[in-house]
Amino acid sequence: MTHQIFIDGGVGTTGLEIGERLAGRPELSLITLDEDKRKDAAARRDALNAADIVILCLPDDAAREAVALIDNERTRVIDASTAHRVADGWTYGFAELEPGHREKLADSRFVANPGCWPTGFLALVRPLVLAGLLPADWPVTVSGASGYSGGGKSMIAEYEGPEGAPSAFRPYGLGLAHKHGPEMLRYSGLQHAPLFAPAVADAYRGMIVEVPLQLRAMPGAPSVVAVHGALAAAYAGSPIVSVASLEESAAMTQVRLEHVGATDRLALFVFGNEATGQARLVAALDNLGKGAAGAAVQNLNILAGLPETAGLRL
Numbered sequence: 001m002t003h004q005i006f007i008d009g010g011v012g013t014t015g016l017e018i019g020e021r022l023a024g025r026p027e028l029s030l031i032t033l034d035e036d037k038r039k040d041a042a043a044r045r046d047a048l049n050a051a052d053i054v055i056l057c058l059p060d061d062a063a064r065e066a067v068a069l070i071d072n073e074r075t076r077v078i079d080a081s082t083a084h085r086v087a088d089g090w091t092y093g094f095a096e097l098e099p100g101h102r103e104k105l106a107d108s109r110f111v112a113n114p115g116c117w118p119t120g121f122l123a124l125v126r127p128l129v130l131a132g133l134l135p136a137d138w139p140v141t142v143s144g145a146s147g148y149s150g151g152g153k154s155m156i157a158e159y160e161g162p163e164g165a166p167s168a169f170r171p172y173g174l175g176l177a178h179k180h181g182p183e184m185l186r187y188s189g190l191q192h193a194p195l196f197a198p199a200v201a202d203a204y205r206g207m208i209v210e211v212p213l214q215l216r217a218m219p220g221a222p223s224v225v226a227v228h229g230a231l232a233a234a235y236a237g238s239p240i241v242s243v244a245s246l247e248e249s250a251a252m253t254q255v256r257l258e259h260v261g262a263t264d265r266l267a268l269f270v271f272g273n274e275a276t277g278q279a280r281l282v283a284a285l286d287n288l289g290k291g292a293a294g295a296a297v298q299n300l301n302i303l304a305g306l307p308e309t310a311g312l313r314l
């Protein structure tokens, strides 16, 4: 069986990355629109309704409009935007979220692809909440740096424009109301919004997400070994998510934004010191990979009943 796929927003930053991952797969047939028709509502309506699965790589308002243009009950949707991540009737597209979530996704018609920051954050935090090591009411902080392609075409133009990069390192989200807050809160299982301190680095792609924990102050003062054990157990056998051994982490003196390169991998680390009772949980990913296109293709595979890693860069 050939699955008809339409990427709405297919020539944007995320759309192009997804197209590259779907190219040359005989089980998929890509519906495309000519350049002069790609923003034409009638042409998009036809394509959206002809597809078995559509992937929306659009600004939030255009993503909502695309969903409204679907007037059949068959087309399934993967939305890469922020529009539906905590919306009723949508399944959060992070297969690794918790046991059983992948199966829930497979049965879903509407899937919201996670934001890039929440992907790293939830991968680090959700297993610890589930294991009872991180209390749900604990005040959690998450910081990190992203490549500028995370801001799509407009931020790429800003960083690659004639005046050059505006800054080597630019903290933002200073109003403490980032659009990823709601999904981080909902899917972590925490009771309070994490304090989120993101930054953009002068690099095209790549992302580091860090959650520091004062283990000694937490109920039961969990050990670094226990925290690492919970993460290692959660992702054991995953072809996408890896957890470095404590020995490997202990031998590292630094971790780079470029750690996974242009791949769809998600690499997790626990850097800790049992004597001080402190740990730095770190996720390294590509904002355009597992943070966007890789996750969308993984979700497409799950929806279509295809091998989950087909087309991924691992």
Ligand SMILES: NC(=O)C1=CN([C@@H]2O[C@H](COP(=O)(O)OP(=O)(O)OC[C@H]3O[C@@H](n4cnc5c(N)ncnc54)[C@H](OP(=O)(O)O)[C@@H]3O)[C@@H](O)[C@H]2O)C=CC1
Pocket: 008, 009, 010, 011, 012, 013, 014, 015, 038, 039, 040, 056, 057, 058, 059, 060, 062, 080, 081, 082, 114, 115, 116, 149, 150, 151, 152, 153, 154, 287, 288, 291, 292
């Ligand atoms: N970049 C990233 O790392 C990530 C992005 N996302 C999300 O994915 C979505 C796409 O982001 P990104 O690829 O970065 O953004 P881009 O700005 O690079 O691409 C968006 C594309 O959508 C097109 N578009 C805008 N409005 C319409 C419309 N009404 N009909 C058809 N096409 C339209 C744009 O057209 P034109 O080319 O003419 O501007 C552009 O090609 C966003 O919601 C973003 O938040 C999610 C995770 C990570």
Ligand SMILES: CC(=O)N[C@@H](CCC(=O)OP(=O)(O)O)C(=O)O
Pocket: 080, 081, 082, 114, 115, 116, 117, 146, 147, 148, 149, 150, 151, 155, 180, 198, 199, 200, 291
């Ligand atoms: C560097 C940068 O600006 N990144 C974007 C997030 C990119 C992402 O995850 O995409 P969504 O917009 O789909 O959530 C931001 O923080 O708004």
